[in-house]
Amino acid sequence: MTSELLRQVRLLDPVADTDRVADVLITDGTIAAVEPHIGDVPAAAEIVDRPGLVLGTGLIDLYSHSGEPGFESRETLQSLRQAAIAGGFTRLTVLPDTQPAIDHPGGVEFLRSSLQSSSTALPQVQLWGALTLGAAGKQLAELADLAAAGVVGFAESQSLQNWALLRRSLEYAQPLGKPIALWCWDAELSGGGVVRDGVEAMRLGLPGNPSFAETAPLAALLECVAAIGTPVHLMRVSTARSVEQIAAAKASGLPITASTTWMHLLLNINAVQSYDPSLRLEPPLGNPTDQAALIDAVEQGIIDAIAIDHTPYTYEEKTVAFAEAPPGAIGLELALPLLWQRLVESGNWSALTLWRALSVHPARCLGQPLEAIAPNQRAELTLFDPQQTWKVTSSSLKSTSTNTPWLGQELIGRVIKVWTP
């Protein structure tokens, strides 16, 4: 029997909606006691007694990219899971655009068996199934088969450009009762843009991607959802106008949830003055007004969750001109420290707002339960030290790839330990 006693930790429980200081005793991976002061400590218990530590419900990654299978030089499942743990995530949800794509039960089985081979304490990995064959957006995948194989839901990592296919997907998948995650982005309207259109795009001399390349298909999708009734999760919401559309749609009772990414909350186009290819994202970073609207929308719950959208690329793939870089950045190990520092320490958000958007809300978007921190529950917890400093380097990162603008910089805040059920 192993016991751990965490003395006087700041306990963040967005399920119970509480933020308090308490002692927590964890025995053999089960929460044994949560009390203001625990006096009766098992003799062999390991005691963690450091002021200022935060213990919260496990963080839940809503969607991230795995390199494996297909692009193991970017990331393997092993390095991906270690990165997730290092970042405080107890559940990791992998997008289906691997090579081959997760578009048939065999793919699900293959990944599941690869995942079993490891013995380390690692996060639970769950898979999004591809909505279309090869995640190519051309033809429906065998969704019922995929559902039976145990995918958590269906997602298209790329945006569907075919409205007839989208309509039929929503109709066909309705009885399967699984979440459907879609990204609104019109390829033609975006016109090859690599940054959000506006005066800064003009100064940078980079092709601009207008906000309406997101909001026009979003309006169309909301019309489809209103007519068909299938619940949809809106991925990578990135514009102020989208927030208004989503708020109105939610107010009218549409069955939608939404997420933005941690990068869109922390940065805007002004950061691109460095032309760092790690800032080449899809959708692109917003203008400052977009960023401000997204921060407010998460706080108000209009946007439910913060997604990590971890997207590893090798050094060679990213060491190109900004506009030629493949879009995406890594994030699993960086999101919590940076969001905490920039949004909680700064006073923009309460600690619970952040924790909610990283744990209970992503779980809800996935249709999964997440338990409150209470005795007799299996421990699914993240222990975070908001004061610890560390430097982001290729050796300090568990991820195989280092495509992040924070490479080489000192961060404040680090996850110390994660308990997975």
Added chain:
Amino acid sequence: MADTTWFRRHIISLADFTPAEYDTVLQTAASFREVLSRRTKKVPTLQGQVVTNLFFESSTRTRSSFELAAKRLSADILNFAPGTSSITKGETILDTAKTYLAMGTDMMVIRHREAGVPLAIAQEMDRLNTHVGVLNAGDGQHEHPSQALLDLFTICTLLDPNEPHLALLRGKKIAIVGDILHSRVARSNIWSLTASGAEVHLAGPPTLLPRWFAEFVSQNSARTSATGDRIPHSGHTESEPSPPLGQLFLHWSLPAALENADFVMTLRLQKERMTQHLLPSLREYHQQFGMTRDRLKLCQPHVKVLHPGPVNRGVEISSDLMDDPAFSLIAQQVTSGVAVRMALLYLMGSGRV
């Protein structure tokens, strides 16, 4: 040679150029123009230094101009050309730059079809603690500082052949006409001309002149120095360059931009713009925004026309106007180019040896 101090290792953008820097460039270029008028057109200033032309995007004119400038300064020159390179063999842009660094390059003149590459190489050179200076010779649609500086020199020299300086442009009306959206030349010129105190009037159809350009030089969004703060989240910015004296105006039709203009800068129109739904036809473009002798009547009688070349005759400028020395400064621009590029290489190169 002009007695000047120069602190800038890299020339990437004119966004943060100070009036003193413009004047230093103009004075130095004037000295070299004098050198170029001598019987022996060569000075030993950069003897032993290596200047590398890293032209990832092919160019003959600009590369030749830099090559001649470097040779007139007695530098050794290396040319990197894309077709024959290993860039298609998995080498990154930084690998290419580091190869030339290892050969002992002192200055790199860089052109790339995408914005940001000269900056990336400059940052890598600084990170490696080298003293290599990087000169942006055109990056995507971002900037082309040496072109804007030679335009500035051409105009200022016309206004005062003995002492070209920035303040000569104060209050002058300068129209920049055409495909502003895709033009790195226009962007660099907007920075330099507004810094001089000129009134800058942009003209083009809305598809090639987005309304965002009206705020291009406004100070409300924080700019960092081009080679400065790489840290996107540090929350502080470096000191701002002095605010532009001149104002920037935007016109979606030509006549208002031309009215009483002292100078008209025309821009090259890429013919593929029609396939991107940006223009219906070259014919209509020329009708609406092409510079002709007739249109010049709206301008000041002493008006001069510039073009960065190569010119699409009969599209952005009529053939007869282009060839009319009473109006066209195109040949002077090319000549000025060598003196200005000598000045830039000299300023970047001196102080190191």
